Amino acid sequence: SQLRLHAFPYLGSRPLGSFQPAHVRDWVRQLSENGIRGSYARTIYSNVRAALSAAVDDGHLPRNPCAARSVRPPTVDDRRVAPWTPECVFAVRAGMPERFRAMVDLGGGCGLRQGEILGVAVDAIDFESDTLHVVQQLKLSRSKPVFAPPKGGKLRDVPLPGPVADALRAHMKRFPPVDITLPWKVADGPPVTKRLIFTGLRGGHVWRTSLNEEAWKRALASAGVIPERRPGQPYAESRENGMHALRHFYASVLLDAGENIKALAEYLGHSDPGLTLRVYAHLMPSSQERTRNAVAQIFHAPQNRSPADSTSI
Numbered sequence: 001s002q003l004r005l006h007a008f009p010y011l012g013s014r015p016l017g018s019f020q021p022a023h024v025r026d027w028v029r030q031l032s033e034n035g036i037r038g039s040y041a042r043t044i045y046s047n048v049r050a051a052l053s054a055a056v057d058d059g060h061l062p063r064n065p066c067a068a069r070s071v072r073p074p075t076v077d078d079r080r081v082a083p084w085t086p087e088c089v090f091a092v093r094a095g096m097p098e099r100f101r102a103m104v105d106l107g108g109g110c111g112l113r114q115g116e117i118l119g120v121a122v123d124a125i126d127f128e129s130d131t132l133h134v135v136q137q138l139k140l141s142r143s144k145p146v147f148a149p150p151k152g153g154k155l156r157d158v159p160l161p162g163p164v165a166d167a168l169r170a171h172m173k174r175f176p177p178v179d180i181t182l183p184w185k186v187a188d189g190p191p192v193t194k195r196l197i198f199t200g201l202r203g204g205h206v207w208r209t210s211l212n213e214e215a216w217k218r219a220l221a222s223a224g225v226i227p228e229r230r231p232g233q234p235y236a237e238s239r240e241n242g243m244h245a246l247r248h249f250y251a252s253v254l255l256d257a258g259e260n261i262k263a264l265a266e267y268l269g270h271s272d273p274g275l276t277l278r279v280y281a282h283l284m285p286s287s288q289e290r291t292r293n294a295v296a297q298i299f300h301a302p303q304n305r306s307p308a309d310s311t312s313i
Helices: 002-006 021-033 038-057 086-095 102-110 114-118 162-174 208-222 245-256 261-268 273-283 288-300
Strands: 131-134 137-141 144-148 156-159 178-183 191-196
Touching: 002 038, 021 038, 086 102, 086 208, 086 245, 102 114, 102 162, 102 245, 114 137, 114 208, 144 178, 156 261, 245 261, 245 273, 261 273
Parallel strands: none
Antiparallel strands: 131 156, 137 144, 178 191
């Protein structure tokens, strides 16, 4: 869908053997002018580059135009993650419709991605062991909803905190789970049925676009995170304040409590703890004071003091 929306309209009609670096430069500029920037634009660019590399391997192109020195991939904003405060999280939660309010608990209390939240089924919640089994997500394949494994195929178990478990129990009592049947992994995949805990007003699955525009952004505005929309106008774009912000909050809470990067990476579903470290290293509490105290305790230990330090009576 990324290629269909953002690459084919500009590049798809050009004969494969005619690609020049200028065509790619113009396309990257058009992406930026159309508001497609950052890591999302970089992902689209990487897919196009991979396709052109395959064309080179198959003899359809003499060289990949993306490899030219004059071609620069879309830039990625290196701004550090600024996690929400607890007050902000709870204000956004209060602004969500009651039907979707427990989504904030799962995002901020278990670190789930939006697709994973939408795909949580009853059998994924183990109240006895206080564990949440993250085994699927609800996503789009060729603009059609499907069930699929989590991003990167990374299945994982996440600790289920007591308050989050209580919120889920209350939610399921107020809004009983519903059996939803969707294809598996791709639009024409085999149908599978999951008993989802989050459903739409008419009993079907939750559409991400509708959720974001009609519930999430309204909650952001009520919490003061984004401006209220003007009559007849949509809410302002604010990609950094999408539901992913709850994952950043979750990571900041764990790091502040002393959790290690390896465990955090496992809970977030990152395949490489190095990625977790690059994104969240600046949130780790400073070790300087701990270092001072640790060394001071060693040097102040009685067995390490010289006779001159002792006071005779």
